[in-house]
Amino acid sequence: MAVKVVDRSPLNFWEKTYMPQVLGGLKITLDNMLRPKVTLQYPEERPTIPDNYRGVPTLVRDPNGREKCVSCQLCEFVCPPKAIRITPGDIDDSDENAHVEKRPKDFEINMLRCIYCGMCQEVCPEEAIFLQDIYSVSGYSREELVYHKAKLYELGGTLPDQHYKWDRKKEAEEKVAAGGHH
Amino acid sequence: MADSETNLVTINIDGNEHSVPNGMNLVDACESVGVEIPHYCYHPKLSVAGNCRMCLVEMGMPMRDRATGEPVLDDDGVQKIGWMPKPAIACASKTMPGLHLKTKSDLTKECREGVMEFLLVNHPLDCPICDQAGECRLQEFATDYGRGFSRYVEEKNVKPKRTKLGPRVTLDDERCILCSRCVRFCDEIDENPVLGFTERGSYNTLTCFPGTQLDSNYSLNTVDLCPVGALTSTDFRFKMRVWFLKPTPSICTESSAGVNTEVWSREGVIYRITPRRNDLVNDTWMADTGRALYHQVEAENRMKSFRVDGNRASIGEATQRVRELMSVGPVAYVGSGQMSVEEQWMLRKLAEVEPGAVHFVYHQGEGDDRLISKDKTPNLRGGLLTGLLKTLPETHLHALRDQLEKGEVKTIVCFGEDLVKAGIGPDLLKKANIIYLGSHRNDTTDIARVLIPTLTVFERSGSFVNQQFRLQKFAQCVPGPAGLLPTTALLARIISEIKGDAYTAPSNPMLWREMGLAIEQFAGVEFAKIPATGLELDSSAFAQLPFVEEKGWHYEPAAEPAGAESSAH
Amino acid sequence: MDSLLLDIVIKVIFALLFVAVIMSLAAYSVLGERKVASWIQGRVGPNRTALPGISAIPVLGPQLVKLGIWQPLADGVKFLFKEDPLPGHVNKLYYCLAPCIALVPALTTMVVLPVGQYMDGDVVKPIILANVDIGILFILAFGSLGVYGIVIGGWAANSKYPYFGGIRSSAQMISYELAMGMSILPVLIWANGPNSGLAGLSLFNIVESQQGMWLGVWMPIPAFIFLVSLYAETNRLPFDMPESETELVGGFHTEYGSFKFGLFFVGEYAHMVIGSAVFTILFLGGWNFLPDFGIESLHWLSDPWALMPNWLGGPLSVIYFIGKTLFFVFLFMWVRWTLPRFRYDQVMTLGWKYLVPGALICVVAYAIIIGLWDIAFAIDQTPAIVE
Structure with a gap:
């Protein structure tokens, strides 16, 4: 490591009184006072949320309205504060999404526990959970802040899908069913 | 094969010499020395099929001159290894002296x-919806030995996804x-x-033969066997990730x-039971009926509170009432083969403090000559x-009934036995x-003066002695209901x-120290040191008893001439 | 009798007016403090409190809200209606007495404080409650009583941090009292020197004597020493040893809450306002408009109020005086949000090793200078006032 020699020459009389420093400080604060304010007047003004912002984790549907979560519980497993709790369930054969076989019976995220780390989003193999732009969470009780499946889907809405993995699977099945053996 | 156990041979795996039994299957031999050879179709308890080809390894033998039989040496004076030109499947090979492997x-x-x-x-x-995920060999080996990416761009095969092969097994053929x-198991x-x-090539499909279904009481073993998620248990399906x-x-x-x-639980809730390998008891199998037993933990009729004369009571009130009732008159005890050895020992100590005859009920039922015996309790031999x-109990408590009728017994301390079913009328x-000390309500609990709830086998630890007089430990899997104590x-x-x-409160090791001193067969047994595969006890004292097990x-059965090998297959 | 009664009534009304002005100045200093702090820190400060009705006035209402005009009202109401806890371990009498003792001296000193002037015929008279001729002594005496509030509060709270705060405060007050008193001596020598007659220690006279030149300009070192000592006396940063949140939690008022804390708080700001006023009088020419450099023809520059009718000149002089005072109140805040707190030993070093000797040297030096001035330019002039 290079040695940096710091100038330690003795202070002159004027410097010893500290007045230049005091006056310099006063000038800095005065300048600051005249500068425009940086405060964001929160309820009226809202910050612009960047695309990669990690807000409240939400569940999303694909453009066809299918709930994307298949309750693989990887997010529950990876969640560092154990905020997620999933009750898995199967999809009834009469359901139009029967080919997906599995979906959460209930999906709870405890917003009081969530640390917004985004690991659930990262780990999700179905791209079903996203930390979107919601940053203001409030409630009157602890129970209220445990978000259940309906609330999570309401918050999440619909996001574009790049794969349509399950739709393509259904198509293949239908094609086989129509074409005989394969 | 018996002599192969003692004959050790030296084989060379990846340049390291290992001593393994001669003639052992190579997959098992490698596993025994800590070298993994990935495999799907091979199973130690099944015949070798050799169709998955995953266990391909390079094999070679020390080279010998064909004509003279002399070892062929290289320049350094070391015997050359004659490597086979193509890899061979390890599962269809056995260990032999000098065998060389490249894994x-x-x-x-x-x-x-x-x-x-x-x-x-x-x-x-x-994988996201597959129940096997987490214990899937395909996942594991894809991670450990796979290429890490896919070159396949065509459409994947479509096969039936939800075939019910039997009442308890669902098949996903695509997997x-x-x-x-x-x-092979079936x-x-x-x-x-x-x-x-049926079918051929990529149409190849697993099915039941026409007119049959996979309804054997051992069908769920196929689910355990399946290295992927094709065969799944209908009971466990989509319940919890492993x-x-x-x-x-x-x-x-x-x-x-x-x-x-093995009992699989999460946060105090049991989700499934699978067999644990013990080659001396059950190999790697168990019956489907045994897997459903965990439902008793959350059964409707589970007792969760102490009751005295029908009212909720504290444990102190209950034990006080027990003392009062036991001092009323002659006491009889009805023990049970469901009690662990430790609990039976404590019952013996109670019977010494407050003397009374100890009765048992011999629960006999259908056996299947496999892993379900005719004796329906796990620990009758513990009572012996x-x-x-002193001798085998009757199937009914007629002796006790007679004593009751004569008024010779005033108080009965009953351990989980339904006395009404055992032949004593409610009146x-x-x-x-x-x-009554028991985990579930029945006809007898309606009559009992004091109800003391006990823990199920999943909520306590202890040991049982099975039909082979094999002492086996069980551990506590989940916590019991609040306030309940071990028996x-x-x-x-x-x-x-x-x-x-x-x-x-007595601990199991403490009780075993007492029992080791008091009981000849238990001498030297330490609770902590009972092996996972169990400990065979000296059964000679009971050789003459006519046990019902077939x-x-x-x-x-000891009564029959022991000619054949204990293993039936 | 009538005129005496009228006199008393007028005095009482006047006194009440004084109290009202000083107290609201103190209250709004709190707002000012918060605003200045926010501005220096790039924030906006209190801008939410709205008064129903007035805030609904278009343009003006929202503007007032934005300035936080109603914040002191809300704060006051909050202090009044909060639960007033009385900790179990305190000495209850002194605990309750301390906040009053802290506030009363600050309000008492204003009695002798001239705030402006008016013409009584041709004679210039001060707007003052009691024009005593020992005004400056009165202020020094009563101002330093404020420390009792802090010391008693710290002691009565019966817990270690307040106690530390009280001890520190007393030591600090004694140290700076000395420098403060001596730094005024040159002013008094001047006021009773060349240009004046029999004025004594009257503050009005001190103001009048500064028509030629504000004393702060040609006595910068005593002015500086007085200002520094004033900061120390009022417990303002960088000398807020008794409070010193980072070391002593809250110092002497750690155990106080609600209205009692409010009294301490207002007392501190009242002290600050009075202190600024005193500084203005001593070193900044009081309500004198601008220095006239002793030139007779420029006299209107220093005392334009005398040329106006009383109803205009009087209030204007007061307003001008208050303006000067408020600048120093602002300086207090500006310094507070700029300089970090001194270490305690540094406070003592500064007080005893620099300010006291400095003030002594100033006394001697200015005595000699003024003496020489007196001999050289001793002009037999009529004093500006004749009592």
């Missing part, structure tokens, strides 16, 4: 990558990698050949066979060993003071209540 060579790796790629060509991307383990172990492959589940070693209480199990029983029972502690409380001295997979 990490480039060729081996390439073979595995190739096999993995072919297996994954038509394997669906189901099947055609290892045929399930087919064929060789279950001797109920209902499964088979990575959340904690396995705890336990013993099946279905019958006196004492099948070794602890001295509670007669009402004449006696019943103290050993309950009995200790009752004893100290009667004696009027200070109560200390021949099973690992059991020979």
Whole structure:
């Protein structure tokens, strides 16, 4: 490591009184006072949320309205504060999404526990959970802040899908069913 | 094969010399020295099929001159190794002296990558919804030995996704990698050949033969066998991911066979029971009926509170009432083969403090000559060993009934036995003071004066002695309902209540130190050191007793001439 | 009798007016403090409190809200209606007495404080409650009583941090009292020197004597010493040893809350306002408009109020005086949000080793200078006022 020699020459009389420093400080604060304010007047003004912002984790549907979560519980497993709790369930054969076989019976995220780390989003193999732009969470009780499946889907809405993995699977099945053996 | 156990040979795996039994299967031999050879179709308890090709390794033998038989040496004076030009499957090979293996060579790796790629060509991307995920060999080997990416761009095969093969087994055919383990199990172990492959090539499909279904009581073993998620248990399907589940070693209480199990639980809730390998008891199998036993933990009629004369009471009030009732008149005890050895020992201590005859009920039922014996309690032999029983009990409590009728018994302390079912009418029972310790309600609990709830086998730890006189430990899998104590502690409380001295909860190791001193067969047994596979006890003292158990997979009735090998297959 | 009664009534009304002005100045200093702090820190400060009705006035209402005009009202109401806890371990009498003792001296000193002037015929008279001729002594005496509030509060709270705060405060007050007193001596020598007659220690006279030149300009060192000592006396940063949140939690008022804390708080700001006023009088020419450099023809520059009718000149002089005072109140805040707190030993070093000797040297030096001035330019002039 290079040695940096710091100038330690003795202070002159004027410097010893500290007045230049005091006056310099006063000038800095005065300048600051005249500068425009940086405060964001929160309820009226809202910050612009960047695309990669990690807000409240939400569940999303694909453009066809299918709930994307298949309750693989990887997010529950990876969640560092154990905020997620999933009750898995199967999809009834009469359901139009029967080919997906599995979906959460209930999906709870405890917003009081969530640390917004985004690991659930990262780990999700179905791209079903996203930390979107919601940053203001409030409630009157602890129970209220445990978000259940309906609330999570309401918050999440619909996001574009790049794969349509399950739709393509259904198509293949239908094609086989129509074409005989394969 | 018996002599192969003692004959050790030296084989060379990846340049390291290892001593393994001669003639052992190579996959097992490598596993025994800590070298993994990935495999799907091979199973130590099934015949070798050799169809998955995952266990391909390079093999070679020390080179000898064909003409003279002299070793061929290289320039350094070391014997040359004659490597086979092509890799061979380890599962179909046995150890032999001087065998050389390359399990990490480039060729081996390439073979595995190739096999993995072919297996994954038509394997669906189901892992998020697949119950096998987390314990899937295909996942594991794809991570460890696979290529890491896919070159396949065509459409994957479409096969039936939700075939019900039987009442308890669901098949997802797309996931099947055609290892045929399930087919061989049904064929060789279950001797109920209902499964088979139809069609050819990529149409190859696992199905039941026409008119049959996989309804054997051992069908769920196919689910355990399946290396992928093709065969799934309908009961466990979509219930919980296996990575959340904690396995705890336990013993099946279905019958006196004492099948070794693993109980999988998460946060105090049991999700499934699977067999635990014990080659001396149950190999790697267990019956479907035994897997359903965990439902008793959350059963409707579970007792969760202490009751005195029908009212909720504290444990102190209950034990006080027990003392009062026991001092009323002659006491009789009804023990049970469901009690662990430790609990039976504590019962013996209670019977010494407050003397009374100890009765048992011999629960006999259908056996299947395999892993379900005719004795439906797991620990009747514990009663014999602890001295509670001198001889085998009757199937009904007629002796006790007669005593009741004569008024010779005033108080009955009953341990989980339904006295009404055991042949004592409710009207007669009402004449006696019943103290009932049990986990579930039944006809007798309606009559009992004091109800003391106990823990199920999943909520306590202890040991059972099975039909082979094999002492086997079971561990606590889940916590019991709040406020409930193990039966050993309950009995200790009752004893100290009667004696009027200070109560200390006994621990199993403590009880085993007492038993080791008092009981000849238990001499030298330490609870902590009972091996996972159990400890065979000296049964010579009971050789003459006419036990009802018939021949099973690992059991020979002592009364019959012991000629055949204990293993039936 | 009538005129005496009228006199008393007028005095009482006047006194009440004084109290009202000083107290609201103190209250709004709190707002000022918060605003200045926010501005220096790039924030906006209190801008939410709205008074129903007035805030609904278009343009003006929202503007007032934005300035936080109603914040002191809300704060006051909050202090009044909060639960007033009385900790179990305190000495209850002194605990309750301390906040009053802290506030009363600050309000008492204003009695002798001239705030402006008016013409009584041709004679210039001060607007003052009691024009005593020992004004400056009165202020020094009563101002330093404020420390009792802090010391008693710290002691009565019966817990270690307040106690530390009280001890520190007393030591600090004694140290700076000395320098403060001596730094005024040159002013008094001047006021009773060349240009004046029999004025004594009257503050009005001191103001009048500064028509030629504000004393702060040609006595910068005494002015500086007085200002520094004033900061120390009022417990303002960088000398807020008794409070010193980072070391002593809250110092002397750690155990106080609600209205009692409010009294301490207002007392501190009242002290600050009075202190600024005193500084203005001593060193900044009081309500004198601008220095006239002793030139007779420029006299209107220093005392324009005398040329106006009383109803205009009087209030204007007061307003001008208050303006000067408020600048120093602002300086207090500006310094507070700029300089970090001194270490305690540094406070003592500064007080005893620099300010006291400095003030002594100033006394001697200015005595000689003024003496020489007196001899050289001793002009037999009529004093500006004749009592």
